Amino acid sequence: MNWDDFDAFCQVVDHGGFTAAARALERPKSSLSASVSRLEEQLGTRLLERTTRRLRLTDAGDSLYRDISKPFSQLRELAVDALAKGTQVQGTLRIAAPYEFGAHHLASVACRVMTRYPALKVQIDVEHARVALFERHYDIVFSALEHRVAPSTVVTKRVYSLERGLFASPELMVRCPAFAGPDDLNALPLLAGGEDHDWPFTGADGSTVVVDVRNPPLRSGNAEVRLQAAMAGLGVARITASFCAPAVAQGRLVRLLPQWQCAPLRIHALLPGRRLVPAKVRVFLDGLEDEAAQQGGATAAA
Incomplete structure (x- = not known):
C-alpha cells in the first residue's frame, strides 16, 4: 500500500480537482491521476466521479476522505513545522x-x-x-x-x-472652481471602492470630517477601474498615492485637498x-x- 497515493487523493479533494492540485503541488496532473487510479484499484472501489465540469466524491470516497484527511493534514503541518525550524529558504x-x-x-x-x-x-x-x-x-x-x-x-x-489621496481630472475640477474642503465633495460625483460607505479626513489642526459616499456613479473594488474613470473626468477617486503617481506626473490627474489627510x-x-x-x-x-x-x-x- 502506497501512502503517497492516499495523500494524493486527499490533495485532489482539498484543491477541488486534479488540475488545481497539480498546480499547487508542482506535480504532473497525470501523476496524481495515476495515484488515485492505483488507490481505487487496490481498494476495489471507485473514489471519485470525474466529469468535464466537476469532480465528485463517491460514497466510498467521502467515507475514506473523512477518515484520513485530518491525519494527513496534520502530517503536512508537522512537515511544514520541521522545515520552518531550519534556515534554508526553498x-x-x-x-x-x-x-x-x-x-x-x-x-x-x-x-x-x-x-x-x-x-x-x-x-x-x-x-x-x-x-x-x-x-x-x-x-x-x-x-x-x-x-x-x-x-x-x-x-x-x-x-x-x-497613503491615500483624492484624485480627479483637471477638466472636472475646472467645472468646480469653488472646491475648497471635504464638505464640497457632496457636490461632486464620487468613485467608490467596493466597500466604501464614507471617507474620513483629518485636518492639519486635528479636526475631522466624514463624507458620506452617496449614490456613486461607479463602485468598484478594482483600483485600476476607478483610476481610469477619474482620468476620464467621471468623478473623484480615493486611491493610494503611489498608484496614482504616474497619472499625476503625466498631468492626467490632480491631487485634491493635500492639506487634509485621508484614512490610509x-x-x-x-x-x-x-x-x-x-x-x-x-x-x-x-x-x-x-x-x-x-x-x-x-x-x-x-
Whole structure:
C-alpha cells in the first residue's frame, strides 16, 4: 500500500480537482491521476466521479476522505513545522494580494528575495476581487480588511499603511472652481471602492470630517477601474498615492485637498495559523518591511 497515493487523493479533494492540485503541488496532473487510479484499484472501489465540469466524491470516497484527511493534514503541518525550524529558504512561496497593493509593492521585494535565495520560487496572484483566505493554499494572503475581521484560524500581521489621496481630472475640477474642503465633495460625483460607505479626513489642526459616499456613479473594488474613470473626468477617486503617481506626473490627474489627510489603506499579511512561520515566509515579510521603512510606509505587528 502506497501512502503517497492516499495523500494524493486527499490533495485532489482539498484543491477541488486534479488540475488545481497539480498546480499547487508542482506535480504532473497525470501523476496524481495515476495515484488515485492505483488507490481505487487496490481498494476495489471507485473514489471519485470525474466529469468535464466537476469532480465528485463517491460514497466510498467521502467515507475514506473523512477518515484520513485530518491525519494527513496534520502530517503536512508537522512537515511544514520541521522545515520552518531550519534556515534554508526553498520551495514555492504562494502569495495572493489585492491589485492596488500587489501590482506596485510586491514585485521588487520578490525579485530581491529570489536573487538572494536561488532555490526559492515565488507565485504571486494579483486579485481584483476579494481574496478567498487560503482557499487555494496560499502561504501569505494580503488583505485590506477594512470592514472585516480575519478568522481565528489565521495569524494577522499588519505590514503596510499606504497613503491615500483624492484624485480627479483637471477638466472636472475646472467645472468646480469653488472646491475648497471635504464638505464640497457632496457636490461632486464620487468613485467608490467596493466597500466604501464614507471617507474620513483629518485636518492639519486635528479636526475631522466624514463624507458620506452617496449614490456613486461607479463602485468598484478594482483600483485600476476607478483610476481610469477619474482620468476620464467621471468623478473623484480615493486611491493610494503611489498608484496614482504616474497619472499625476503625466498631468492626467490632480491631487485634491493635500492639506487634509485621508484614512490610509492598511494592508495586513494573513498567514495560516501554524505554530511556526516557514523561512520562506519570514524572509519575504522581512524584505517587505525593509522596503516599507525605506519608502516611509508604516509597519506594525498586529
